[in-house]
Amino acid sequence: MLKIGEFHEPNRKLVGRTVWHYDHVESTNETAKELLEEDLEEGLVIWADRQSAGRGRQGRAWASPPGGLYVSAVLRPKETQAWILGLLVGMPVVKALRHFGVFAGLKYPNDAVYQDRKIAGILSEGVYRRDTYHVIVGIGVNTNVDLDRLPPDVQATATTLKREVNLFVANDEFLDYLLNQIDDLYSRYRNTRIEFLIKDYRGQCTTIGKRVAATTSKGTITGRAYDIAPNGALIIMDDANAKHEFVEGNLKVLP
Numbered sequence: 544m545l546k547i548g549e550f551h552e553p554n555r556k557l558v559g560r561t562v563w564h565y566d567h568v569e570s571t572n573e574t575a576k577e578l579l580e581e582d583l584e585e586g587l588v589i590w591a592d593r594q595s596a597g598r599g600r601q602g603r604a605w606a607s608p609p610g611g612l613y614v615s616a617v618l619r620p621k622e623t624q625a626w627i628l629g630l631l632v633g634m635p636v637v638k639a640l641r642h643f644g645v646f647a648g649l650k651y652p653n654d655a656v657y658q659d660r661k662i663a664g665i666l667s668e669g670v671y672r673r674d675t676y677h678v679i680v681g682i683g684v685n686t687n688v689d690l691d692r693l694p695p696d697v698q699a700t701a702t703t704l705k706r707e708v709n710l711f712v713a714n715d716e717f718l719d720y721l722l723n724q725i726d727d728l729y730s731r732y733r734n735t736r737i738e739f740l741i742k743d744y745r746g747q748c749t750t751i752g753k754r755v756a757a758t759t760s761k762g763t764i765t766g767r768a769y770d771i772a773p774n775g776a777l778i779i780m781d782d783a784n785a786k787h788e789f790v791e792g793n794l795k796v797l798p
C-alpha cells in the first residue's frame with residue numbers, strides 16, 4: 544500500500560475536497576475504515592489504481608485489475624437514512640457514465656448497467672468509530688479495462704467503458720466529474736426532502752416495469768418491479784397481485 548498522491552479541490556462542498564491516491568490497496572473500503580478517526584475530514588476520498596481484495600455486495604468479490612476506477616468516500620450522514628444514501632449514489636455514477644458516452648441505467652439497488660451488462664457497482668457500509676456513525680461509500684467502475692481481464696464468470700454479464708466508447712477517458716478525468724456529481728448529490732441529500740430524491744431515483748431506475756426474481760433469506764419472489772417505496776425498498780407485484788418490499792438480496796431481471 545503506497546500513497547502516490549494527494550489532491551485538493553476546495554471548490555467542492557464536501558465530497559472530494561481531498562483525495563488520497565494509492566497505487567494499490569486490498570480494498571479502498573477497508574483502507575478508509577482503517578483511517579477512520581473522529582477528526583478525519585468528512586468527504587475524504589480514497590482512490591486506488593488496483594485492489595488485491597476488492598469486495599462487492601453480498602460477500603462477493605470485485606475484480607479490480609489495473610485500469611479500473613476504485614474509490615471510497617468517507618461520509619457521516621444521519622444513521623436513520625444512511626441506507627438510502629447507498630441507493631442514491633447510483634445516480635451520480637450513472638450520470639458520469641453518460642457524460643463519458645455510455646448510456647447506462649440503474650439496476651436496483653445501485654448497479655450501473657448498460658445493455659444488461661454491469662459496468663459499475665457500489666458497496667456502501669455503515670461503521671461506528673467511537674460513537675460516531677460513518678458510511679463508507681465504495682464505488683468500482685470498469686473504466687479502462689479489457690473485458691478479458693475480468694473473471695470468466697462475469698464476462699458475459701459485464702462491460703467496460705473502454706469496450707463501449709471509442710475514446711480514451713483517463714481515470715482522473717472520470718473521477719473528477721464523478722466526485723463533482725457525488726458532491727452535488729450529497730448536498731441535496733442533506734438539504735432536500737428525501738422523497739424528492741427517491742422520485743429522481745425512481746425515474747432513473749431501469750428495473751421498474753421489468754419482470755424480476757428477488758431472492759432473500761425468506762425465499763424467492765417473482766413478479767413485476769412496480770415502484771420504489773418511500774423507504775427506498777423495491778416494490779414487487781407478484782403474479783397474484785400481492786405487493787412485496789425487497790431491500791437486500793439477489794435480484795435477477797428476467798427476460
Ligand code: BTN
Pocket residue numbers: 569570571572573594596597598599600601603605612613614615654663664665666681682683684
Ligand atoms: C457490487 O456491485 O457488488 C459492489 C462493488 C463495489 C466495488 C468497489 S471498488 C472500491 C470499493 N472497495 C471495495 O472493496 N469495494 C468497493
